[in-house]
Amino acid sequence: MRTYPEEFFVRKEKVKKLREMGIEPYPYRFEITHHSTDIKEKFEELEGKEVRIAGRIMTKRVFGKLNFAHLRDEFGDIQIVTQKGVTSVDGLPEEDGSKFFKKFVDTGDIVGIAGKVIKTKTGEISVLASSLKILSKALLPLPEKWHGLQDKELRYRERYVDLVVNPESRKVFKTRTRIIGFIRNFLNSRGFLEMETPVLQPVYGGAMAKPFETFSHVLGTKLYLRISNELYLKRLLVGGFEKVYEFSKDFRNEGIDRLHYPEFTLLEAYAAYWDYSDMMRMTEELLSGLAKEITGSYEIEYQGVKLSFEPPFRKIDYVKALTDKLGFNPVEADESKLREAGKFHEIDKYDRLPKHKLMDKLFDKLIGDEIKDPAFVMNHPVDISPLAKRHRSNPAVTERFELFILGMEIANAFSELNDPIDQRERFEKQVELRKSGDAEIPAEIDEDFLKALEVGMPPAGGIGYGIDRIVMLFTDQPSIRDVILFPQLRPKKE
C-alpha cells in the first residue's frame, strides 16, 4: 500500500475547489513563445515585450498582493511575478491573480504565464504575469528545495523527480543525447548507413555472455535477447552494404557494478575493405572530436583524473606487454607456468579458470588497470579473439585492438575474420572451451552466419564502442547507473 503525505490531500482538495470555480486543473494546451534562457539571453531586445512561458513552480515567495516564484522549464529557471491589479487568472476575469496564486498554486505545479519581461528592483530579469494558467496541478510535494534529491536509491527509482529537482542530472542525459548525436553525424558523414538488426535472436553470439531467454508462442521457438549484433551486421557486409552501424541495446544476464549493467548500449560499426588500422584511426578521430565537442578541448577530467584525448593514442602490444610483466611469453608458456603467475599475482580462482581467461585477467590486472590516457591494446592472442583475423605476420595472435581509458574497456575492434573455414574451426574450439567449463561461450554455432561467410564477406574492419562508458567519461559520472535513465533495482517489498 502506498502512503500519501498530508499535502496530497490538501492539494486534492484544491483540485476539487478549482473545478467548482470553473477552472480545469489539467487543461489541453498552452502556446509558448519563449524559454527561460531566451528571455535572459535576449533581455535587452525583449524588455517590456509580451512573452508566454510555461514550466514548473520551484519556489514561492508570497506577500499576497505581490508574489515571486521561480519557474523551471527544460532550459533553466526564471522568476515570475504576480501582482494585484496586473495579474488575471486564465478563464476567470474577475479573480485577483495574485491572491489566486497564493491560494491555489503550489511548488511543483506546472503553470503557463503570459506577461511582460521586466527587471525587478533587485535587478532580476523576470516575467510580470498579466495572465496565469494552471497547466497541471501537482498532488505530491517536491523534495527539499536546496539539497534536491540526494538518496541514490530514490534518484534511480524516481528518476522523474531526480530530473526535476537536480539540474545536473538533466544535464547528464542531455549530454548523453548530444554524444549519440555527434557519433551518428560522424558516421553518417563518412558514408556509414544506420541499420536495425534483430533484438530477438534464435542463436546468440558475437560476444561471450549469458543471455536473457524468452519464447515466441507464434514461432514455437526459444529466442534470446541479443548479447551483440555483430554477426548480423557482418551479414550485411556479405549482402553488399559497405559501411554499416547500429546503436544496439544489448542484454547480458550478468552482474551489476560500476561498469556493468544487464541492458546497455553498444555501437557497432563495420567497413568493408578496411582493416583494424583504419578503425584505429577512425577511433582517434571520433573520440578526440567528441572531447572537443563536449568539453571544448582534448583534455577532460574524470573523477579527479585528468585525461588527454589528443591523438595519436598510445599503442600497447598485448603479448609483448604481458611478456614484459610476467618474464615469459604467456601464449607459448605451458599451463603450469601461467597458473603459477596467477597465484603470484593473486588472481581469484587462478587454479580453476580456463587458461585463456586466466591470461586475460592477468593482463587486466597488470596492464589494463595501469592505463589512464586512451591507449590501444593490440594484437590479442587467437584464443580470446574468436572473430578476429589472424595477424598478417604472426598467426598466433590476431589483428585486434581494445581501447582502454582509465582501466576501462571502451572499444573492441578487429580486422574481421572472413575465412569461413578458419571461422568454423574457431567456433568448434569455442564449443570445446565451453565444455571445459566456460559458461559464457555460446552453446550453439551460428550455422547461418557461417553460411553467410561461405557466400563471401569482403575484408572488413569492425568495432564496438561501449556508449554508456563513453557517456560516463564525458559527463564525469562514477557509475553506469548514473548515465542510464531508468535503472532496474530490486522491487521494494512492502
Added chain:
RNA sequence: GGGCCGUUAGCUCAGGUGGUAGAGCACCUGAUUUUUAAUCAGGGGGUCGCAGGUUCGAGUCCUGCACGGCCCA
C-alpha cells in the same frame, strides 16, 4: 559470493555511555506590494527499514532478514 557503511517526518539530516522523538525545508492558519533558501507569529505531521532477542525500559545493545551504497572477487 565476501568485506565495510547506510536505512529516523514528504525531502535533507541531528539524535555521547539505553530513560516517553528533534531541526531546517515542505505543509496548514495569520501578517506582509520588491522577494532571492523572503521574513515574522502560531500549528499539524513519526510502526525510528522489517522480525526476533537482551533489559524494569531499545531509535540507541545483540541476532537474522530486506533494500541501497562503496570496495574486493
